[in-house]
Amino acid sequence: MSVTMVPPRGRVWLRAGFGLGVVLLIAQFVVVVPEARDWAGRHPWSYDILQDATYLLAVVLVLARAAVLRQDRGAWLLMAGGLGCYAAGTVYWVAVLVRLDPPPYPSISDAMWLAYYPLAYAAVLRLLRARRSRFSAPTWLDGLIASACAAAFASVVFLTGFAGVSGQPAAAVLVSLAYPIADIVLAGLLLGAWALSGWRTERVWAVLLAGMGVNTAANGLHMFETTHGTFIPGGWTDAFWSVAVAVIVAAAWQRPEEASARPPVRALVGVALPAGLACASMALLLYGSWRDATLPRTSSVLAAVAIAAAVARMLLTVRTVEALADARRQARTDDLTALPNRRSFQETLDRELLRRDPDEPMAVAIVDLDRFKEINDSFGHHLGDRLLQLVATRLTAAFGGAGMLARLGGDEFGVILPVAGADRALEVATTLLTALRHPFDLEQVSLHIDASIGLAVFPGHGTDRGTLLRHADNAMYTAKSDHSGLAVAVEGADDDTGRRRLTTLEEFRAGLDRDELVLHYQPQLDVATGAVVGVEALVRWNHPARGLVYPDGFLSLAEHAGLMGRITLQVLEKALGQCRDWRAAGLGLTVAVNLSASNLHDPSLPDHVADALARYGVPPAALHLEVTEEVLMRDATRATRTLDELRAMGIRLAVDDYGTGYSSLAYLHALPVDDLKLDRAFVAHCDTDPRSAAIVKSTVELAHNLDMRLIAEGVENEAVLDRLRDWDCDLVQGYHLSRPQAPERLTPWLLERQVTPVAS
Template sequence: MPSVRARLLPGTPVWALAVVVLAAVGSLVTGAGRTAAATSVSPVRLLLVTTVHAGLLVVLVWRARAVPHERAVWLRIALGATVLTATVLLGNALALAPGMHGAAAALAAWAPVLAFPLLYGGLVRWNRYSTNLADPHDVLNGAGAVLAVVAVGNLVVQLTGGPLATAPWWTVQPLLGQFAAEFVLLGTVATLPFLGALGRDPRTWLVVTAFGVSLAGSTAALLGAGHGWAAAAEPIAVVCLAAAAVLRSARSDPQPADPAASTIGAFTVIVAATAVLVVTALVGAGAAAAWCAAFAALGSSLRLLVNVQELALLADTRREALTDELTGLANRRAVLRRAEELSAEGTPMALAVLDLDKFKEVNDALGHAAGDVLLRMVAERLASVLRPGDVLGRLGGDEFAVLAPLDAEAPVVQSALRVGARLHERLAEPFPIEGMVVHSAVSVGLTTSAGSAPTDPARLLREADVAMYDAKRSGTGVALYDSSRHADSSGHLALVEELRTALTTGQLVLHHQPQLDVATGRPVGVEALVRWAHPTRGLLGPAEFLPLAEVHGLMGALSDEVLAQAVAQAAAWRRGGLPLRMSVNLSASNLLDAALPGRVAGLLARHDVPPESLVLEVTESVLLTDPERSLAVVGALAGLGVTVSIDDFGTGYSSLAYLRDLPVAELKLDRSFTADLLTDPRTEAIVSSTVELAHRLGLHVVAEGVEDEATLRHLERLDCDTSQGFLHSRPVPAAELETWLSARPAAAARP
């Protein structure tokens, strides 16, 4: 046995272990061990046996209480030892009476059989913690194995003859039962050292030794080989088991039971029992072997039925593992698995990834329950246009996937585009949810596999994902992956994760572009424009990350960060004597956020900035996304006293209607009008009419994109109020803007 270093558990009852050892030594000296082979029992021997078993029970019960995570193991072993002890002591007590030696020996022999279910239950749990071989509910297999060994034993006794063949059954069967029980127990525990547990837990050798010497004693008694070894086996086994109970256990991770082990064990028992029944029928052996074999086969058959039930549950679990819980569609794992199967078959296929537009707004406005309803409705619509063999799955969130096998004879690209167009058109119609009509279009990204060579499904999914974001950014609705165009797009997911980090680590900064009074040239305000000070890519403009923020639901957090910085900067300038108006752009998702006005009010109050010093700019296209909800949010912002400005005025549709309905106070002329103001009479007429209309409605007019002095002078003749553009300054950090302001004579002027 290899040397091992093990420490005793804290609080070990060393006195109990000492009692066990001393009593065991006494048992060995007086020959009072196994009563099944003893011819007489004295009171001294009975006292020693009682002391041995009582000390063992104390140690086992203490172990079960001292180590909670092993309680299931040691409590069962302790209960089994209790049954064993009670039976042995009763047998020894009977042996004191004249003429009761035979009954006492038989009773002592039955002790391991009676204790078997409890001892077996403890050992299989120990096995489960260490080697992943045993099932805690495998008592049927254990009982079947015992009966099978008894059946084989009966058959061997009948075929070989000898004293046992002519002995009464009530003396033979207890010996065979004892041997069989200890044989199965040893087989159960012997898997520990031979499957690697020895290096982790040296106690296993002690347990193997305990059951090994016990089996050796049973074998000696069964073969009538003398009393010496049988008498020594019991005290040695007790001492080894007690020693294992007081040693500190090595660390082990519980493993799930392996159904294959119990199935193989049950099948082995059935084969052995069937063989016994066949041989018994052929040679006409005794009925005991046949009955034991029949019951062994019955027990293991019941265990196989339990395994069949477990396999049915496993099949359900497997199905659930491949199914999206919300929609009942295939999940990501199932889609990838099917793609792998089609690739292995050499079947051309198209993979489409679909992402719902504005799904976050539905969740925010109507709640997650309404969002779940929308996802189910989308699933139903998409399923209605699938062809036989197509797989529809939900990848997670508001992303769906369709895997479509293609006709090998048809052009792959054209077939894939037809799949994408069909899916896009099916979701173009609005969805009725909670009495409202919700428009939630979809962006579809496509990629293909020609089937000529195996394709990595994960790569296909990445390509379709990249194409989907291209479709969303471009507004085309459907895009097919093109390696020449999308080679650099695959890094957008990494950029999104970096943006999440940037939002919380101060990487987003503001640059400010001044706005001047056209008539006086005084700086009256600034527009805050966000930049990303990327740690490796340098300073990134908004066009490089704002579309990703909008698509991935980060625009709300990004806008909150920009608003917080802008209001804080406005407050700092006011304290320094520069009460400039601060203009901040809002996105579509911001105008669908009913909580935005409350957050804006909180920011203004916290920094002591008057509401009229903040200008929130929205575009006409943003207002058209969801007019009813947008109007509600804009109205709440205007109710705070904040100025609401329509940015890029004149580039959308229904502008005049919104001027009538929206509580706006400012119009910003798009730079396309400013650029052509001096060269295009029609543009000049539009700008002139717009300024006049705005003033009649009491609105302030800002012209952006002013880049030369002549354009500025013409805006002054048209009575435009404010000018913004490169003529005055590019967007610069706050410190540079302060330097620019200090260099102007009118820097101290008030708006």
């Protein structure tokens, strides 16, 4: 029937059928030529055979397609049934009815021709259902617009001038109405089905709709010619009917396409086609109004339905656009803090860099909260989230909006200063740090937090987003490591710094799992008696490749990663185990262990300590626990509760690095601590610096007045020791006495010094 048909290889009879169809189709057009038409008029049987053979061959080939291929079999059986009814009606008309004078109306052929329509409707719907199982509201509206518009124009063709058959039997009137109505419905169904398919151009779908559309157009042409008395049997209208069935057969034998291979429809097409159809419906109504032309009422109603559906589609589109805009905004907004998120931050930075003049500076800052993970783990995520919200509010107020402030994730924030050099960026960063250092009131808990800020400036520290952020991140870690709170990237900074830091952190995590932490101990001397009464446990990392790594090489990374609590617990276990061994050797030493903030905020710490003391057989009085002022100031109320429990067990408590933090007399008065450890910064020069001497002497007196002992760190020579002895300092430690040493080296030294024996 058509050269586009693709019969399966090896089926000779099918190829023969297709070849015959092509011959018949060519012959249909040949007889339209006036000379051939004259010959056909003298031999009418030839034209009848040609037309009947064309229709019957089409039915056979569509049935063969349904039998050979399983896909869409039901739809093509329905289509074959419809074409069969049409062919049967044509054969009966040519063979019997046309010879009667006059031919009956309505006749059996009319019933057969009309039977084609419901079967064709069902075939189209079944094909549509196989390709789209669900339809969205916009798709339904597109289908309604397309159907109503097509039906409106078809009704103009089929109903204009239609006056029925006045005075004829009811059956004749019904049949006369059935033909145009069936064609109008078919026109609407075809275009509506295309819309419901998503305006896709799958070959089988496009060719089938084209074939059925040609058939409907031929029906309209036939009605026009009949109305105006110009219809000629064997003319162009009959040829178009043959073309229609040929194209339908061609559609049946198209190769099936996989869903993944079907080209996606552009969004513009999905908007433009419904809009164009709505405009066409509007034009139809306007034409009838301006030209004073009388449109069939059905046409006007269908055009109005298409326009109303288009209005609904437009409103739905507006709503969809608003939803997309809202989704886009949400995709670039942090849910917790309502600040721009990392994606928005990166997009903004890329835009700024793209339009940036090379001579115009721009600063980028990374703000990272210190020890936030410890707060989150200790107080819970609810309080941690609330803290982040308060931090965002405070940063926003301090920032002032001269650029962008965003939450990059976790406890990390980003700042873009579009027109700022290093000096201006330092001013803004200092303002942010000052704002964060005021306490945050959270559910009856007052928390002090700090932050580390790293700055990078365009173009000195990079001209692309990745380089700028990497240098800002490295500067932030520098600020965290040296506890300065603020650092600017170094010109030409090594891009491998961040990679090395990450590698070190991952190696340290693995080291914790492999028990690579070791302890060195520094003795503490009782100044009054000259006896070594205790030691302080100091952690080291025995790296398998780098050897012994001191705390400044890993503690800041561990602290940022939230590993301090885990480190402290390992140190406690090792220290108590060594204390047990020394006591078994007759050395009655106390051992001091540092606690981190996460330990103090862990309500299970007292139970863990009690369990460890029991397991190692160490009395509570032999364990001293030290905390820094900064840890105490974060949440003094909660720290006090934990320290009260520990002290009630008989454990001695000390404030470490006294004088380097807030040094508030209020918390010294309120907290349950027994000792003050004065930082080496004051002790080391107290023999030569009058100011240091005054601080040390007054601190000794302060401790004694509070019923506390004073432990002086950093005793480097005998002169300093003499001064401390004169001021009645209680305990000292430092290099003058002994450097921190591994237990296997320190134990002989302790035995030689005749350390205080274990109490019997």
